[in-house]
Amino acid sequence: MPLHVPPAPAPALRSVLTALSSPTAVREARTPSLLGTRGPASPELPLPVHVLDRIATEDVSATRLAGWxxxxxxxxxxxxxxxxxxxPDGWTFSRFFEGPYVASTELALRQAEALTQPYQPRLLSVPGLYMLTLWLHGDPTADAATGHPAATDLLVPLAPAPPGIAAHRPHRVAELLPVLTHRVTPTRLLDSPAA
Known part of the structure; x- marks a missing residue:
């Protein structure tokens, strides 16, 4: 198995288990799939969610851990x-949700299992493009809460991906980052009249 799923902080897992065992939390989530489940539901495959606040081809260090x-x-x-x-009080449950990213994440993880190189799976959110990717970090032993995408790491856009970016196709960070940079850079109006 080439994927080395990092362990989530124990309080994060406990908070999800507590929410799953609370009929009120599940009911208020308004997720039909979760409400209609038959049998036990269990939290699996914890993935750190990093946010790419600023895209730059030279410096991608503007990532931060947003949750698990x-x-x-x-x-x-x-x-x-x-x-x-x-x-400030530690890791806590935020929300349950469903939608296309759930199935897309599961599919991307299955595809990543077929790769020969070991990776540490993470999620990388690109808010400026309303985009979520499976980030396959090349150092499977790294601290999952820190770091930034290395040029040789893989990013797998999850569906729905922005127009013109194929979902579930792995890209090296060095290849995809220039495309993302171009997409989020505001277009300057040439020869705009002075106000």
Whole structure:
């Protein structure tokens, strides 16, 4: 198995387990898939969620850990996801949700399992493009809460991906970053009249 899933902070996992065992938390989540599950639901595949606040081809160090995401599995498939966030009191449950990113994450992880090189899976959010990618970090023993994408790491855009970027196609960071940079750079108006 080439994927080395990092362990989530124990308080993050406990907060999700507590929320799953709370009928109120599940009911208020309004996630039909989670409400309609038969049998036990369990949090699996914890992935650190990093946010790329600023895109630059030379310096991608503007990433920050935003939380941990757990796929909620019932039977043989993920039916929802749970996010946790770090507060002044520690890791806490944030929300349950469902939608295309749940199935897309599960598919991307299955595809990554077929790769021969070992990777540490993470999620990388690019808010400026409303984009989420599976970030396959080349150092499987790295601290999952820190770091930035290395040029040789892989980014797998999750569906739905922005127009013109193929979902579920792995890209080296060095290849995809210039495309993302171009996409989020505001277009300057040439010869705009002075106000």
């Amino acid at each position: 995401r757990f796929l909620i599995r019932c039977g043989d498939r993920a039916v929802a996801a749970a996010d946790t966030v770090l507060t």
